[in-house]
Amino acid sequence: MAKTPLDPSSSMAALYGVHLKRLRERRGWTQRDLAARVFVSPGRVAQLECASGARPTAELTRALDDALEAGGLLVDLWPHVYRESFPDWARRFMELAARAVLIREYASQAVPGLLQTEAYAREVLRVGRTVTSPQVLEERIVSRLARQARLGESDAPELQAILDEAVLTRRVGGDGTMHEQLERLRLACGQHTVQVLPFTSGAHPMLGGSLTILTMPNGTEVAYAEGADQGQLFEEPSDVDLCVRAYDQLRADSLPVVMSARKIANAAEGYRHGGSERRALARKQLQQSRGRQLRRGGGRLPGRRSGA
Structure with missing residues (x-):
């Protein structure tokens, strides 16, 4: 047949x-x-x-x-x-992002894809639930790096990024991976608008999620809110307006550009030459020392006072 x-x-x-x-x-x-x-x-x-x-x-x-x-x-x-392997809304977002003239991002957990190093991207993507094989992982990495190339083109979009402080402190991969990634961010501060949202800023509308707002060549805007392995694209003006207001609040609560660059540089220095691993070992040793002290001093009945 x-x-x-x-x-x-x-x-x-x-x-x-x-x-x-x-x-x-x-x-x-x-x-x-x-x-x-x-x-x-x-x-x-x-x-x-x-x-x-x-x-x-x-x-x-x-x-x-x-x-x-x-x-x-x-x-x-x-x-x-x-x-084609992505849901319809994700494909729509990728197509719009490729044409946007202004990209505003808030990242709550990881460095935005447009600013990731290959090593950092590999660590982030490999734990995703939608990455089902090594081949899919390689496809995602190649695609992510390819999208970054647009930032170096003559018609590159303006990029504004707000990073939650958790992005700087969450250790993705080893110290070398984190140091390279934060150095990449430090250099990006001189090319794009990068700000850090400190822990002290408190609660805000995007707790637990990330947000991207795209401005198209004709001035229209779309927004994309993302959680763990899922996202939602907003194109209705009323919905987009709520997202823009949330982003503006995040930006107002963030550190100024110069202070943000300094905080990123300090974080990068903390990962130089295995710095975080030494700090983790020191904390472990301190905890073990305290445990030994408690075991030596604990468990004893108070001495009976004379005449009791």
């Missing part, structure tokens, strides 16, 4: 697969021939051509495009294939 041809209009992954198969057959190669040229198994090529299995990584796509001399066709399709 003949296999039903893949419908290229059914999904972006199917369109990618149809083009991949067409390019391969045009060169007279088998799936095994192509697989050998890009260092994957023939089964992986078959998966891509059938739009089954894991999505292709950006690195594999570039290798396939080069091997098949596709002139960038597969590379151009890849972002659309990748975004």
Whole structure:
């Protein structure tokens, strides 16, 4: 029984697969021939051509495009294939973010993706519930780093970031990872508007969540609120206005730019040469010492006083 041809209009992954198969057959190669040229198994090529299995990584796509001399066709399709694995609202947000002229972010738990180092991004992404395999992890890392490239382009958006103080103190990865990441943030203070929301600011409307507000070229705004592995996109003006007011409150409660840069620099210095590990060891030793003192001095009945 003949296999039903893949419908290229059914999904972006199917369109990618149809083009991949067409390019391969045009060169007279088998799936095994192509697989050998890009260092994957023939089964992986078959998966891509059938739009089954894991999505292709950006690195594999570039290798396939080069091997098949596709002139960038597969590379151009890849972002659309990748975004297809996200919910509709997430894809919509990613598309809008790619066109925004102003990005305002409040990060409550981790450094914003646009400012993450690769090592830090790897640590953050690998614990996400939606990362189901090492291949998906690599896809997410490549995509995140690719989005950062826009900040270096001539039409780069203005970036304003508010970091909860918890972002500076939460140890993600080792001391080396944290030191590199905070140094990256310190340098970003000279390129973007970066402020720190101190613990002393107290309660605020975005406790436990993060917020991004995008301003589009036509002046319209959208907002995106995010929690653990879930988010919500707001496009209704009344909803966006509430988010903008919450962001303005966070900004008013944050440290000034110069003081924020100094706090980030001090935090980075604290992770230099294993600083946090030494502090953790010192605290552990102090706790053990106190425990020994309590064991030596505790458990004894008070001495009976003479004449009692």
